[in-house]
Amino acid sequence: MIQQGTSVGRLELGPVGIALDVLPGDEHLAQAAELEHLGYRAIWLPGGQIDDLSQISKIIYATTTVQVGAAILSVDRYRPETVAAFYGEMQGAAPDRLVVGLGGPQQPKPLQVMAEYLTSLDTSDPPVPAARRMLAALGPRKLGLARDRCAGAIPLLVTPEYTASARQILGWEGDLVIDQMVVLDTTASRARETARGPLRFLSTVSGYPANFARMGLSADDISGLSDRLVDALIAWGDMGSIVDRITSHLQAGADQVVVTVLSQDRQPRIMDVARGLAAHLPWWSSSS
Template identity: 50%
Template sequence: MTRLDLGPIGVTLDVRADGGHLDHAATLEKLGYSAIWIAGGQLATLDPLREVIRATESIPVGSAIIPARVYPPEDVVALRREIEASDPGRLIAGLGGTHGERPLRTMNAYLDSLDAADPPVPAGARVLSALGPRMLELSRDRAAGALSLLVTPEFTAHARRILGERAALAVMEYVVVESDPRLARDTVRESIAFLSTVGGYPQNLRRMGFTDDDIAATSDRLIDGLVAWGGVDAVAARVRRHLDAGADQVVLGVQSTDPGAVPHAEWRALADALIG
């Protein structure tokens, strides 16, 4: 299987009820980002993936992630079949959400169904949300690679060792372009606090050296270890640490310090710094 060519800098896109995200998607493509990713929490349906692909010209669009416990394999098969007919090669099927008992068995069964479909959703067109070593191995063996969130550059190096050289690794990174420590940390504290209680995140945070107290309090130490914040140069340096550690793509989840604002200025500044 040929290694999935992700390109170095992706970006997340928030879905808006007024449809404004479709114009934002076109802007991100023009700025030179390598891929647009839509968070699974915003996928009340799979329609945003179709819509963003139709609103852009050639940029790959990924799901981060399609939760396997919400959408049966048949939905993913139908989505890819439709998109391949009009925009071949543009959908990256990011899969995950197998929290609970036997997550590996659940994901293996899901992948079996994708393989058996007519036409199948091939391994080269899918990536798996992965933090633990066995899910990373599954990403290597049964998908094009892994998608990781809430991780340090040291984790990225660890994941690369497990994935080897042929599997792709996309690292999702919260970004706050703000040099005031308190404002930057408070901008993401609620999101980090929520995610750090979900699924495999707490266990992986402990594996990375964070304490139960760090997790319970959403400590400054935890945020500083997981989030790229500061001026554009500081954020760019953090992104490059992930790339140097083995990430194929760093996906920028840019958070505005103004709640609800669209981070147009930050997108442009980061594109200038990281894409040129």
């Protein structure tokens, strides 16, 4: 079992990953194979779209070397023995390619509940080692738990300044993976309206409003989803603007930035953005 204060990273995920939507049929499996061909070393599946753990294994089987992460599995939904059995299956079929991202719980004493869940994973047969699991974390106590009991943390909806402060808590041995939402659109009103889509829900989820406030956003910014809040949390504009935000997180201490593409109507979608960003991968790989 991992002891308090013991760091267990690194996952070596590469500097840029892509969040891949689970689509009807097999379209996303072909997209996963293309992402691997483009040079991405990690693909993340949004936890809210994972109805069955087999959706993760299908991505693993559709690719050959890329690491596949769940971002994230809710501990309120998936029992530790189920996650452990799935990890064991994937470890046997494709060693060290599954990254178990965990989040929640939405219940009283969440830190205690999460710590007990991680202990169950430590002692399962087979165990899920701390070195192959990540924790969705925002506040300092949750980041501390990620540092002590996991390979690292996956924060969402944060600024580069937050990234720098999270790195100080995690130290330099744990992995810090930043999930950055982006909109590839230079029309401000249209891009911001797309960005507000997930913000309308996430700004009501426990933990996010408090973290927005910690990052210097006012109560009016948060309640009104102001332009200031949108611009701080969501990268929008041309490809150069998105590259700049990714680079800012990497320079602030992120090991990887996971790009989550938001789009509606004719705005560029996941693969359009991923192909454009791929041209920058050699530069990121040599500079990170």
